[in-house]
Amino acid sequence: MAVAESDRTTVLRGHVAEAAAELRARGLGLELDQDPTAIDRWLDLRAVELMRSCTIPLEYVDEPIVAGPYTYDMTSCLEHVVTIEELSYGDTGFMLACPGPLMSGVTVGALGDTSQRKGYYERVAGREPTWTFFGLTEPRKGSAATELEATLVPEGDGYRLSGTKRYVGNAAFAQLGVVFCRRAPGPLGIEAVLVDTDEPGFNAEPIPTVGLRGARISHITLDDVRVEPEQILGFKTLKSTRRGLVGAIRTLQRFRPVLTGTALGLARAVLDHVQEQRPGITGTDRLRLEELRDRVAAVRQRNYQVASAIDAGRVRADHIAGVKTRAAELAEGCTLLAADLLGPGSLVTDPWLNKAYRDARAFEFMEGTGHIQRLAVFQGVYKGTFLKD
Numbered sequence: 161m162a163v164a165e166s167d168r169t170t171v172l173r174g175h176v177a178e179a180a181a182e183l184r185a186r187g188l189g190l191e192l193d194q195d196p197t198a199i200d201r202w203l204d205l206r207a208v209e210l211m212r213s214c215t216i217p218l219e220y221v222d223e224p225i226v227a228g229p230y231t232y233d234m235t236s237c238l239e240h241v242v243t244i245e246e247l248s249y250g251d252t253g254f255m256l257a258c259p260g261p262l263m264s265g266v267t268v269g270a271l272g273d274t275s276q277r278k279g280y281y282e283r284v285a286g287r288e289p290t291w292t293f294f295g296l297t298e299p300r301k302g303s304a305a306t307e308l309e310a311t312l313v314p315e316g317d318g319y320r321l322s323g324t325k326r327y328v329g330n331a332a333f334a335q336l337g338v339v340f341c342r343r344a345p346g347p348l349g350i351e352a353v354l355v356d357t358d359e360p361g362f363n364a365e366p367i368p369t370v371g372l373r374g375a376r377i378s379h380i381t382l383d384d385v386r387v388e389p390e391q392i393l394g395f396k397t398l399k400s401t402r403r404g405l406v407g408a409i410r411t412l413q414r415f416r417p418v419l420t421g422t423a424l425g426l427a428r429a430v431l432d433h434v435q436e437q438r439p440g441i442t443g444t445d446r447l448r449l450e451e452l453r454d455r456v457a458a459v460r461q462r463n464y465q466v467a468s469a470i471d472a473g474r475v476r477a478d479h480i481a482g483v484k485t486r487a488a489e490l491a492e493g494c495t496l497l498a499a500d501l502l503g504p505g506s507l508v509t510d511p512w513l514n515k516a517y518r519d520a521r522a523f524e525f526m527e528g529t530g531h532i533q534r535l536a537v538f539q540g541v542y543k544g545t546f547l548k549d
Contacts, residue, residue, distance in 0.1 A: 165464075168230050169242055175227035176243050179206040180250025184429075189251030192374040193515050196366075197333075199257040199374070203289055207247055211258035212289065214243060215265045220281035235269070237414060238467040241421040245460075248425025252519050253374025255422070256329060260284065263294035264338040266414050267352055271393035271407040280354065283336060293337035293364075295325040295355075295380055296408055302529075305350060305408040310341040310382060312351055312392075319343070319392075321353060321361075321385040327525075331357075331364040331378035338393070339382065340408055350404035352393040361385040371518030413475055416484045416527050417467045423487035423523040424463065427456050430494040430516050434501055437510075445501050452494055459486045478540025481533035488523035488530060495520045 165173075182205060183189060191198050202208065210225060214234045218224050225232040234240040247255040261268075261284050268280045284290045301307045310323025321341055331337065334357055343351045355362060361383040369377050389395055394403045431453055435441070441449060463483045469476065495517040499507055507514050524530050540546030 169239065171228040171230055172232055172239055173242050173246060176210060176246040179210055180246045183207055183250035183254050189254050190511055190515060192253050192257055196257055196373050196376050207250060207254065208258045210243060210247065211255060211260040213285065215240060215261050216281050216285050220285045237417060237470040238464060241417050241463060241467045244418050245421035245425040248422040249429045252422055252426050253372050256372060257374035257376065259289035259291045261292055263411055263415055264292045267294065267338045267407045267411045268393065270410045271352055271398065271403060273394060273397040275390070276354065276393060290336060291330045291334040293328050293331040293334040294411070295328050295331065295337055295339040297325060297327045299324055299326045305340060305405055306347050308340055308342050308350060310339065312341045312343040312353065312387060318389060319387040321355070321382050321387050323382050325380040328378050328380055329375045331380050332366045333376055340404060347405050348400045352404045352407045353387055354391045354393065355385060359385050370521070372522040412527055413477060413480055414470065416480045417463055417470065419523065419527045420463045420483045420487040423491040424456060424460050426516060426520055427491045427494040430498050431456065433513060434498045437502055441501070448497060449501065452490070452497055456490055459483055459490060463487065477536050478546050481536035484527065485530055485533040485537065491520040491523050
């Protein structure tokens with residue numbers, strides 16, 4: 161069943177699409193691909209302001225996002241998906257390079273007490289741009305939250321945090337973030353901790369990547385970083401059964417439709433690029449192009465259904481995994497088709513397509529690899545619930 165787009169969503173889409181068009185027109189994604197720190201020169205753009213405010217509750221924002229008669233904070237999963245998809249159409253790498261709360265903000269919203277939310281959101285929404293990070297993945301354990309090896313050891317009236325995190329977006333340039341670690345054995349011993357990157361013992365270095373260089377993927381080393389009890393999200397207000405692991409699961413489930421939107425935004429941009437480069441495309445080639453457009457449109461609509469269900473409190477891991485898997489495959493498939501229809505040499509002569517081709521490969525691994533997603537889909541099929549809304 162198709163999701164009927166409300167006037168509120170339509171107005172938001174148009175507002176964000178204008179900001180995305182500026183990114184494409186100015187070719188800023190290519191500049192960031194060469195130098196990801198170039199984002200510092202473009203902090204006055206509307207796309208950056210959108211990312212800075214995205215998912216921050218309105219009470220913490222001095223100048224909220226206003227379009228037409230509506231005010232937005234993108235705490236709605238559907239509105240967040242629409243925003244990120246349109247910005248990704250403008251340029252995925254630029255969008256990911258922007259300051260703002262991203263995944264750590266959702267974790268703070270899910271687990272933080274009133275004081276923690278206030279401190280985090282006011283800082284991220286402040287006048288100075290603040291980059292954040294979400295530290296879950298580890299070198300030997302991936303994003304398997306129940307197998308974390310980073311430890312939180314008591315010391316005096318606080319704790320010491322030690323361990324390593326890998327493949328963490330923006331960590332080498334961030335000022336603030338969330339680190340998942342183990343305070344005690346077992347799933348209930350996992351905690352989510354707010355960490356300031358200025359703390360002694362915190363070190364992060366960028367990892368060279370082939371694509372999505374704007375995301376500035378990093379490796380974190382934590383060497384006895386001091387952690388106060390008030391930095392542990394929900395420590396005073398939530399039982400251990402409702403803290404760390406729950407935050408990781410909620411954040412990933414909430415963000416996977418957003419990542420799906422990211423992949424679909426890039427896929428749409430690639431197909432439009434082919435149409436621009438070959439406006440008179442006919443015959444079988446045109447049919448192949450239109451077939452992929454139809455598939456992208458179908459997954460896009462399905463993703464809106466999933467996001468709307470999350471907003472309504474109906475979280476289905478198998479449905480979330482299904483759209484994420486299909487979108488990652490489509491993003492890659494669109495770039496393969498583009499290289500075929502425009503000729504293999506286009507990957508050398510067309511810098512934009514070369515970048516999109518490299519960027520699209522990242523979605524297979526982001527927010528849970530394709531194998532993890534397929535396992536979730538299989539579980540839904542096995543239980544007989546996957547095809548049920």
